[in-house]
Amino acid sequence: MKKEFVVIGLGRFGGSIVRELVRLGADVLAIDTNQEKVDEFAKIATQAVIADTTDEDVIKSLGIRNFEHVIIAIGENIQNSILTTLILKDLGVKQITVKAQNDYHARVLEKIGADFVVHPERDMGIRIANNMMSSNVLDYLELSDEHSIMEIKANDQIAGYSLIDLDIRAKYGINIVGIKRGEAIIISPAADEKILLGDILLVIGADVDINRFVKKMMS
Amino acid sequence: MKKEFVVIGLGRFGGSIVRELVRLGADVLAIDTNQEKVDEFAKIATQAVIADTTDEDVIKSLGIRNFEHVIIAIGENIQNSILTTLILKDLGVKQITVKAQNDYHARVLEKIGADFVVHPERDMGIRIANNMMSSNVLDYLELSDEHSIMEIKANDQIAGYSLIDLDIRAKYGINIVGIKRGEAIIISPAADEKILLGDILLVIGADVDINRFVKKMMS
Ligand SMILES: Nc1ncnc2c1ncn2[C@@H]1O[C@H](COP(=O)(O)OP(=O)(O)OP(=O)(O)O)[C@@H](O)[C@H]1O
Ligand SMILES: Nc1ncnc2c1ncn2[C@@H]1O[C@H](COP(=O)(O)OP(=O)(O)OP(=O)(O)O)[C@@H](O)[C@H]1O
Ligand SMILES: [Ca+2]
Ligand SMILES: [Ca+2]
Ligand SMILES: [Ca+2]
Ligand SMILES: [Ca+2]
Numbered sequence: 001m002k003k004e005f006v007v008i009g010l011g012r013f014g015g016s017i018v019r020e021l022v023r024l025g026a027d028v029l030a031i032d033t034n035q036e037k038v039d040e041f042a043k044i045a046t047q048a049v050i051a052d053t054t055d056e057d058v059i060k061s062l063g064i065r066n067f068e069h070v071i072i073a074i075g076e077n078i079q080n081s082i083l084t085t086l087i088l089k090d091l092g093v094k095q096i097t098v099k100a101q102n103d104y105h106a107r108v109l110e111k112i113g114a115d116f117v118v119h120p121e122r123d124m125g126i127r128i129a130n131n132m133m134s135s136n137v138l139d140y141l142e143l144s145d146e147h148s149i150m151e152i153k154a155n156d157q158i159a160g161y162s163l164i165d166l167d168i169r170a171k172y173g174i175n176i177v178g179i180k181r182g183e184a185i186i187i188s189p190a191a192d193e194k195i196l197l198g199d200i201l202l203v204i205g206a207d208v209d210i211n212r213f214v215k216k217m218m219s
Numbered sequence: 220m221k222k223e224f225v226v227i228g229l230g231r232f233g234g235s236i237v238r239e240l241v242r243l244g245a246d247v248l249a250i251d252t253n254q255e256k257v258d259e260f261a262k263i264a265t266q267a268v269i270a271d272t273t274d275e276d277v278i279k280s281l282g283i284r285n286f287e288h289v290i291i292a293i294g295e296n297i298q299n300s301i302l303t304t305l306i307l308k309d310l311g312v313k314q315i316t317v318k319a320q321n322d323y324h325a326r327v328l329e330k331i332g333a334d335f336v337v338h339p340e341r342d343m344g345i346r347i348a349n350n351m352m353s354s355n356v357l358d359y360l361e362l363s364d365e366h367s368i369m370e371i372k373a374n375d376q377i378a379g380y381s382l383i384d385l386d387i388r389a390k391y392g393i394n395i396v397g398i399k400r401g402e403a404i405i406i407s408p409a410a411d412e413k414i415l416l417g418d419i420l421l422v423i424g425a426d427v428d429i430n431r432f433v434k435k436m437m438s
Pocket of ligand 2: 121227228229230231232233250251252253256270271272273292293294295296299
């Protein structure tokens, strides 16, 4: 059985979700009040319809309650976002993900029963700020408030050394779990693997420990 | 020396960058044409000024060319975004990051010399679509087009087994580089470590191999 989703609001965020879900093989019903948006997504989504989702009768007639997961990506119009969430929740939709514009909007959405509240612009801003601050940390996956996996670009201070030479695990309590070398990925590199200039190290550990290592490497 | 940034456009994306850069200890000059936005960020940024960055004289008088990195987070008004990029580039600003609204906008920005072009809504849409498609894959870090580190929630099909029991490396060519267990993170778990229900496995490998493992685990 295919996974079935409804995406309401076809701005940049909602539109991107539709494209990616379809690419991953899901069925997607795309909805917007705007004719142009709906025309654009008619070729992409499984189905695209013009509808105002703040109208309960409209939502009922579209059978939205039968879908596994509804994403509400209405932006500026916070009132429409909240009202749509309320109606879908009332109809018993199981999983509702809603885009929030600000903290106040997020609090209201959580109160009325949105299952996931997302902040795309805020979260991407945080990501990009972190990337800009440390030019050697290229990307990261946050594992907890205090732990991450980070992609760290090897500079000439560590190039030429093997993992055992650097002894990073003992010195910093962190671990190199992979190396990106051009197009290749070396998974769980051996202790005698030599680091080359431009290698991207995949490092797991506590943020403070990884940052200590990065600072040391840059000095 | 502190890192110094200019952020132009204090919407959700630009505003989030300002907050996070300041939190990370950077100096930030925040700029918007909108009085209310500037008032809001006067308490947060190192300095906040009302200015229209499509006016070259204004940009010169603010001394923007002396900053290390300028982020242009102007949204809807694509013309303002392009013109601001052009002026900053002309003045010789070293690193310019610009938010793009669509592919056409991105192409123009790259042509006129923007160093980094970012698509926050699009990229976060892709991330969230991927998270929604596989309920056991919680988050991921894309290492290349074909490799990732994924956070996979352990279900009752693998709970109770040790890593050596499962023999994942031999069977799937992937590796468990860490386990999130509640608040704790086990880095590079030993072969005899037993997986518990609800553990989050940090798995590195080719996407196809990780997906094979996830599908197998779900069956
Ligand atoms: N009641 C509604 N029913 C259906 N669609 C709606 C409704 N209200 C707004 N929309 C649509 O939601 C879409 C997204 O809204 P908007 O463009 O304001 O958000 P945004 O946060 O600026 O988007 P993004 O940053 O993702 O581009 C718009 O295309 C709009 O037409
Ligand atoms: N020429 C300019 N100089 C300075 N600031 C500008 C200029 N043009 C637009 N801005 C500001 O840029 C900010 C962001 O623009 P806008 O809100 O259109 O983008 P957006 O993509 O909807 O933002 P987000 O999705 O991040 O909330 C606005 O606060 C706007 O006042
Ligand atoms: Ca907008
Ligand atoms: Ca936006
Ligand atoms: Ca963190
Ligand atoms: Ca991929």
